[in-house]
Amino acid sequence: MREVNTKEVFPKNSNKTYGLMELVKGTKPTVGLQPDDMVFTWPHLLIRELVLFVVVAGLLLVAAFLFDAPLEEVANPNHPPNPAKAPWYFLGLQELVSYSAFAGGVLIPTLIVVALILIPFIDRKRIGVGVWFAKQRAFANGLFFTFLLVMLVLIIIGTFFRGPNWDFVVPWE
Amino acid sequence: MPITAEMRETARGKMHAESFSSRFKVFWKNVYRSLFRYGRMPRDAEGQSYAVFNNLFLHIHPVKVSKHSLKFTYTLGLGVIATILFLILTFTGIWLMFYYFPSATEAYNRMLDLRSSVDFGFVLRNVHKWAAEAMVAVVILHMARVFFTGAYKPPREFNWIVGVILLLLTLMLSFTGYLLPWDQLAFWAITVGTSIASYAPVLGEPLRKFLLGGDTVGQEALVRFYVLHVVILPGLMSIFIAIHFWRIRKDSGLSHPNENGSSARGGAT
Numbered sequence A: 001m002r003e004v005n006t007k008e009v010f011p012k013n014s015n016k017t018y019g020l021m022e023l024v025k026g027t028k029p030t031v032g033l034q035p036d037d038m039v040f041t042w043p044h045l046l047i048r049e050l051v052l053f054v055v056v057a058g059l060l061l062v063a064a065f066l067f068d069a070p071l072e073e074v075a076n077p078n079h080p081p082n083p084a085k086a087p088w089y090f091l092g093l094q095e096l097v098s099y100s101a102f103a104g105g106v107l108i109p110t111l112i113v114v115a116l117i118l119i120p121f122i123d124r125k126r127i128g129v130g131v132w133f134a135k136q137r138a139f140a141n142g143l144f145f146t147f148l149l150v151m152l153v154l155i156i157i158g159t160f161f162r163g164p165n166w167d168f169v170v171p172w173e
Numbered sequence B: 001m002p003i004t005a006e007m008r009e010t011a012r013g014k015m016h017a018e019s020f021s022s023r024f025k026v027f028w029k030n031v032y033r034s035l036f037r038y039g040r041m042p043r044d045a046e047g048q049s050y051a052v053f054n055n056l057f058l059h060i061h062p063v064k065v066s067k068h069s070l071k072f073t074y075t076l077g078l079g080v081i082a083t084i085l086f087l088i089l090t091f092t093g094i095w096l097m098f099y100y101f102p103s104a105t106e107a108y109n110r111m112l113d114l115r116s117s118v119d120f121g122f123v124l125r126n127v128h129k130w131a132a133e134a135m136v137a138v139v140i141l142h143m144a145r146v147f148f149t150g151a152y153k154p155p156r157e158f159n160w161i162v163g164v165i166l167l168l169l170t171l172m173l174s175f176t177g178y179l180l181p182w183d184q185l186a187f188w189a190i191t192v193g194t195s196i197a198s199y200a201p202v203l204g205e206p207l208r209k210f211l212l213g214g215d216t217v218g219q220e221a222l223v224r225f226y227v228l229h230v231v232i233l234p235g236l237m238s239i240f241i242a243i244h245f246w247r248i249r250k251d252s253g254l255s256h257p258n259e260n261g262s263s264a265r266g267g268a269t
């Protein structure tokens, strides 16, 4: 009869309430990483987080002393300002609303959210991951960049180039 | 090195003989060790692992991370900055709640108080305001970073979706906060914003009425926006940020150029 190896590869450690149960074959993103690529969170990551915190908090304090948050007259339902503007991040949509309320206010925002959710299910090929602007991803990146650029331009128009009655104005005049 | 029962016994024995200050030292050491089991500044691999592993707040992190994920030029620190801004906003927001009153007649006066009679009230309000504006921008930039590095691809599809939810929550938090000062800017921005919602077919008008608690922006709307802004949305935000971080770990850390295989399943790290 063949002798079965009874010696465990990873002997039980009585100090632990858990143990190694089995080894499985499989792959996950860390499989490609060499141990040399890994460093301890303490201190390498934590010190970076701390530095970022100090920088962000410092910049905010400086900004808070230099620039006051806007505060206008008390709200008056009888005196609408002209134009009444939404917060800056919605001014792109408000600009679109000025062409078509339904398209700018409902259709396009809905499409944007649906498209964002679908992105990772449409573009699944795992190439060009982990680097900025990978050549293999030029098309996808170009598309997304165009989208961001269009939103930015619309926001700039809505913020600076729209005056009373949402007419076109030039900010430096 | 963990304290053994034996060492505690000797410590107790010594206490009878020794001075108050040495007793206090032992007492202090016992208190400290009950809080931090593994000493002060960890200097070796074991200590560094335990420092992260045994602390609830640090345990959000894995014990080890890849060098690539630490490169500032890769993430630009944007996700971490968004998190920091959220923490600062929570802190200053709760502080502001001591002074704020969600009443159409009182809210604006409280804004004036923050400028004139509350010590450093203007700093408090300004930090909250600028952090809020920055957070919207930083979250959008973080999304752009994730896209341009292809970091949404499998196995990270779900975390991208969690991210989209975080983006929407960020926008809603900012928007609901916008009304609270109850000045002209606030009132009309929300009037414009909510009237856009009513263009949606079928659901639009009921949604607007539900948000405003009536037909126009008034006291009811102010209370609803307040509750959304200080309880419901920050609560949801905290839950989804927790899921976001949990998923980063289940997806084996940040995206990496040497990732292999297409059948990645993720797993504990």
Ligand code: HEM
Pocket (backbone or CB within 6 Å): B075, B077, B078, B079, B080, B081, B082, B083, B086, B139, B140, B142, B143, B146, B151, B152, B156, B159, B160, B161, B162, B163, B164, B166, B167, B170, B241, B244, B248, B253, B254, B255
């Ligand atoms: C409140 C908003 C958000 C917070 C606090 C947040 C926080 C973070 C943090 C701290 C990281 C670690 C890496 C880094 O710092 O870049 C991260 C990674 C990630 N985030 Fe976010 N995030 C937010 C919004 C978003 C949005 C809007 C998206 C996309 C639509 C997104 C998708 C992702 C993905 C896919 C990763 C993994 C990236 C990788 O593996 O390289 N997050 N997030």
